[in-house]
Amino acid sequence: MINLKILFLLAILFLIPLITDNSFAQKKMGGFGDSPFEREFGDVKFIDAYFGTLDNKVEVEPGDNNVPFTVVFANVGTLDITGIKGQLSLPLGFSAANGQGSLIIGNSKSNSLAGENFNLIFFVNIDKNVKIQQFPGTIKVDFSRLRESGVRSVFSDFNFKVTGNSVINVKSLNPFLTSLKLNDVVIEIENSGTAPMSNVNIISTPGTKENSSETNLEKVVVVGSNWDVGNIAPKSSRSLTATVYVPGNLKEATLRVPLTITYFNAHGVQQTVDKIVNFYIRGLSDLKVYDVEVIELSNKSMVIGEIINEGNEIALFSFVTLEPLANSNIKKQTQFIDEIDTDSPVPFNIPIEFDGEPQYGKHEIKLTVRYKDSVRDEILLINNSTIFINAPPVVDKSGNNLQLIIIPIVITIGIGIYIIRRRKKSAIQTK
Numbered sequence: 013m014i015n016l017k018i019l020f021l022l023a024i025l026f027l028i029p030l031i032t033d034n035s036f037a038q039k040k041m042g043g044f045g046d047s048p049f050e051r052e053f054g055d056v057k058f059i060d061a062y063f064g065t066l067d068n069k070v071e072v073e074p075g076d077n078n079v080p081f082t083v084v085f086a087n088v089g090t091l092d093i094t095g096i097k098g099q100l101s102l103p104l105g106f107s108a109a110n111g112q113g114s115l116i117i118g119n120s121k122s123n124s125l126a127g128e129n130f131n132l133i134f135f136v137n138i139d140k141n142v143k144i145q146q147f148p149g150t151i152k153v154d155f156s157r158l159r160e161s162g163v164r165s166v167f168s169d170f171n172f173k174v175t176g177n178s179v180i181n182v183k184s185l186n187p188f189l190t191s192l193k194l195n196d197v198v199i200e201i202e203n204s205g206t207a208p209m210s211n212v213n214i215i216s217t218p219g220t221k222e223n224s225s226e227t228n229l230e231k232v233v234v235v236g237s238n239w240d241v242g243n244i245a246p247k248s249s250r251s252l253t254a255t256v257y258v259p260g261n262l263k264e265a266t267l268r269v270p271l272t273i274t275y276f277n278a279h280g281v282q283q284t285v286d287k288i289v290n291f292y293i294r295g296l297s298d299l300k301v302y303d304v305e306v307i308e309l310s311n312k313s314m315v316i317g318e319i320i321n322e323g324n325e326i327a328l329f330s331f332v333t334l335e336p337l338a339n340s341n342i343k344k345q346t347q348f349i350d351e352i353d354t355d356s357p358v359p360f361n362i363p364i365e366f367d368g369e370p371q372y373g374k375h376e377i378k379l380t381v382r383y384k385d386s387v388r389d390e391i392l393l394i395n396n397s398t399i400f401i402n403a404p405p406v407v408d409k410s411g412n413n414l415q416l417i418i419i420p421i422v423i424t425i426g427i428g429i430y431i432i433r434r435r436k437k438s439a440i441q442t443k
Contacts, residue, residue, distance in 0.1 A: 055089035056153055058168040059129060062279065063175070066131050069279040071177040073206050075140035078109040083151050083170070084131045087124040093155040094123035095163070098132035101150040105142040109135035123158075144176040144206060175278035176206030176246060182271060182287040185251070188387060189267060191258040192296040192324060199271075199289055201241055202249035207278040209244040214252060215272045229269055233257040244275075260324050263295040264386070294386050295325025299352060301379055301395040306364070306402075313364040313401055318357040319349070319381060327352040327383040327391075334362045337376035337396065341367045352383065364401065372403040 061083045064070035072079050081100070087093055100116035108116045116134050124130035132153070153166045181202040189195045203209050216229070216237045235255035244250050258267070273285045304317040315334055321327055330349040336342040343365040352358050381393040 055087065055091075055093065055157065055164065056155070056166045056168075057086045057088045058151075058170055059084040059086055061149065061151075061170045061172045063136075063172070064279075065133065069277075069281050071175045071205075071207050071278055072138060073144065073177045074138055074142045074174065077137045078135050079138060081118075081134045081136045081172075082131050083118070083134070084129055085124075085153065085168075086129050087126055089157070090126055091157045091159070092123055092125050093157050096124060096130060096132070096153065096155045098134070098154070099152045100134045100136075101152075102136065103147050103149070105139040106147075107137045107139075109137055124155075138174065142174055144174050146171050146173050173278070176208075178203055178207040178209045178246070178275075178277055178283075179205035180209075180273060180285050180287070182273075182289055184289050184291060187291055189256060189258050189291045189293045190296050191263045191293055192260045192298070193257070195256045195258065197254045197256050197291070198251055199254065200249050200251045201244065201273070203244040203246055206246045208246060210276040210280075212241045212244055212250065212273065212275040214239045214241060215274075216254070216269060217272070229267070231262055232259070232267060234269075258293055260296075263293050263324060265293050267291040267293055292387070296323035297321060297325045297327040297352075297383065297385050297391065298323035299327055299381055299383065299393050301381065301393065302357070304379065304395070304397040304399065306399045308402075309361075311404070314361045315364060315377070315379075315399060316359065316361045317379070318359050319352055320357045321352045321354045324354060325386050326354065327385070328388075330358075330381060330383040332360045332362065333380040333382065335378045335380065336367075337378050340375040340377060341369075341371055342375055342377060343367050370401075372401050375399050375401060 061081070062069050063072045063079050063081055065080050066082055066084070070079070083098065083100070098118040100118065102116065106116075116136060118132040118134040132151070148169065149172055150167060150169050153168070154163050155166075156163055181204055183200055183202070185198040185200055189197070201212065201214065216234060233256070235257075239252040239254075241250040241252055267290070269289045269291065271287045271289060273287060275283055275285075277283050298321065300320050300322060302318045302320060304315065307314050307316055319330075319332070328351055330352050331346055332349060333344065333346040334342065335344045345362050345365065347360055347362050349358060349360060375398070377397055377399055379395040379397060381395070382390065383393075384390050
């Protein structure tokens, strides 16, 4: 009896491993046993998960709806698989595009060859309160192996990002260029989105025959054509400076400058965006003041001179203001000139008046020419000069006094002679 009990106990001990191995084998056939986090089956391997399609990762931000979400797997088994389906489990704030509470289901192509990659595409709504950050997710993949009955299931955990969205705006801080001169142009590249832009590079090239009707950059001279502006954070901007020379025959026109912008988005994928910046070309009113001096006109001292416009645009609403400098006591005065054309010099003359007693000799003065260009921007031209004011000639008052003495004497003598002659004539007549 004792031997039988010993043999029975030994038999049970030998059967326990067999029972245990059979139970694990059944779980492996199902994929992962009781827990979705067991990872013993090796036919399918997770590769990547992101918003977008297989060949195009896209940036997304809170509030986006019906966004494609792609999960990529590799068939690392030795057999082809078919009937691939997926079910996505995402955190709170993410839901199926066909309605809140619906399962996020995705289908792949009918089969995947051994050693190939396959992908599942889901369509997801993102709640507006979701933060821009990394999130965890879980996916269940159902499939069948060829020449084998039954459905296998694979669970995989992964991380994915709500990246935000980068939005490029380009503008010039000063949209006006002036012909006949070098212009320092500052162009602002703004990222008004919620995702960063990395390694931003900008290229400007003259228009080609195909787009010559859209751009006319070949008509001007641009110093430099490639700018590396670095990284641009969300809701911020960077700027570049270019030097542009505009010839004199190009004015009152719009210059269209094409820009090609390349950068890496939040997925690390290089993007290329074409933009055009517009500038208005205005003419140049280039005034110079010449031949400033003092003349006497009708016993009045006048400051005179000439203003020459060496540009290609008429100066409008022009004024010349005379002001004293240093110890000069000349009164401030202004003369209206109106238009100053480019064809010939325009004279000005301002009478000199003093604040207090006249001071003759050398005076330091400032002449300010104030005018407006073709876009009604006011421009000031300053000219500092030295003038000499001569004292008036001295009148000889002694000569006048002598005349006052001589004239009465002559008159008195004349009257006396007249009286004497008259008396003599009367005496002769009496006799």
